[in-house]
Amino acid sequence: MKDSNEPASRREAEANMPFEIDPASVRTEYELLHLMRRLISRYGFAHFMIARLPLADEQRFSERLVLSNWPAELVQQYDAGETFQTSELVERLRQTKLPVTGGPELMEPAGKGAGKAAFIRLPPHAGMGHFAVLLHTTYGEPFVAVLSGTRDEPAGAERATLYLALLQLFECLERTFDAGSGAREKLSSREVECLRWAAAGKSSDEIAIILGISAYTVSSYFKSATRKLDAVNRMQAIARAMRMKLI
Template identity: 80%
Template sequence: MKESNEPALRREADVGTFFGIDPVSVRTEYELLHLMRQLIARYDFAHFMIARLPLADEQRFSERLVLSNWPTELVRQYDASEIFQTSVLVDRVRQTKLPVVGGAELLEPARKGAGKAPVRGHQLHPDMARHFAVLLHTTYGEPFVAMLSGTRNEPVGAERATLYLTLVQLFECLERTFDAGTATREKLSMREIECLRWAAAGKSSDEIAIILGISAYTVSSYFKSATRKLDAVNRMQAIARAMRMKLI
């Protein structure tokens, strides 16, 4: 850790600002992404992720992710293996309000045989050997996990407390971006919402077309318009944002 930087960040947390930015002014995920990147750089972590805790087994890990700089291939592995909902990480954060720390075992199943295949993220990504995770809740009680990953030693003492406080305050910023998107409900048509809902359930465009009694071309058009309205870059992100806004 960079000792000379810790007092500066602690002072920023104490006065309610981060890196010279007032968190109250943060309104977009892009701004929060920038702050998260500064946070991990300041504390010598390499990666971060904020994800909704699993409530239904059928929801993929990538659809639970809210904010992340995880390697794409690791996210894909979690989607394929269906390990996240049975992971040591999820099991441990559900049992405590204190920060959870650990190594590669946090990313693996808590029970032998859980998931479809093992994920060895620490072998593919040596800069994710150690993790610091906290349980966070929205104002309405929805549970999320925020995790910082790297190779540095476990945060202790004042540094640990400052990291926890910083993540809580940044999560409040993130929740405001949820609220800012609620007006989108008025913009999405019922057909667009239906297409997103069926896609979240794992249905293909052809299957959705049969279910709704429309053409696959029309389904594709609904996805394109919904993706644009949700300010998403692809269908997967559109589904994730719609779920976060409680549209589906």
Template identity: 45%
Template sequence: MYRAVDTGHADHAVDASSDLRDDAGNDAVARRLMALGKAHGMPFFLVASFPKADKPEFLANLISCNWPASLRDIYHSTDAFGFSKLVGRLRQGVRPFFTRECLFSTALNSESDADQKRLFESQGLVSSIAFSLHDAHLNHYIFVFSGTRDSLPQEDVAKLYFGALELLDLGLTRAPQDGPREKLSARELECLRWSAAGKSSEEIAVILNISGHTVISYLKSAMRKLDSVNRMQAVARACRFRLL
């Protein structure tokens, strides 16, 4: 998965020579994403998996972006991504759209949303062109290019859309993950199954003839392997991976 990179420039310009390498040392696709956006006056880009109900977090879905690191971290802490205007609008239609609205805030129009809008604008993300695409494995992705443009001609919209589609086809993303990165043990799966059945840690301990402390340890280990923040999310992801 590609790392998000802080441009490190006060004027928010994107340096095409900056390090955007993934874990394997590849940087060609990310550089082309930067070049594609800059060619149309939209120097900031974001590529993310379309969030699922059990995985709405920003960093959990992030594939690649060149937002300033501080902006990325602050945004992740708000838990707004899965419930953002961006995701909401892309659920309603497939056509690319341009807007000067802050897509990354929620639709609640709260004081925190207003603060978030000012934060993004202060970093140079004033307007955005957004769309979603599917790869050959039918995985669903979000693409957003942002900058300060007042408008974007339809010709530029088309070039950004088909440029992103080409990069997706060339290998922006990897084959879908059909299970957790680390195999769950038989005991971890047993504890998850009984949790899914509504049993408490104490009840599972009696059923499996182990201590409650051991049950909690197994569940915490399962949560880590499934990249989950609680039991409910771990059960949901285990079901999605057809482990239960």
């Protein structure tokens, strides 16, 4: 975020300027992460995430995440609560192509169902507002992009600028999907097996027992698979492998 001592007039002037993106210069998810951080910094948001829109209940929230700066603890809470796929946000996005905005209630079960609604109102999203858009890949796969923060709801030209910026950033992200397709041939059968069992919720020790190898060897397979998939950690490696239909 920008220095709090920076004059408000300067921040407002920056917010009114177009967010310049050169799609040809964005080749990796690391570069895309940098651009996303610049975007939320300029427009006063705290968090961002891009995830595959839930189409069924079998996937955990963490497995749908593609790009995010959400704290790991918050992702784990959404996994445990199993509320994202039934949230007001997802329900509204399925009914419109326009941006969806709202407060913490967007992350609660649609219809304000009882039970797990209070679970979602934990820091750091308690009291935050959300700006979300529905995006589609060239092949029609639906994704959701969400910007979250304590600022006022975007309106007018700023709303349109944010929508266009997210659309351009998502186009860059989709190209990284294609760039990583070479990993299909690079991953070994053991690496694919480890990723598949991890996606099913198995720990490294459990995978070692299932495959009849040591936990150290399982860890080595995860490290090599993560590197080949150009991922930053095991969770992202699983998500990328699922996107490429390797598991």
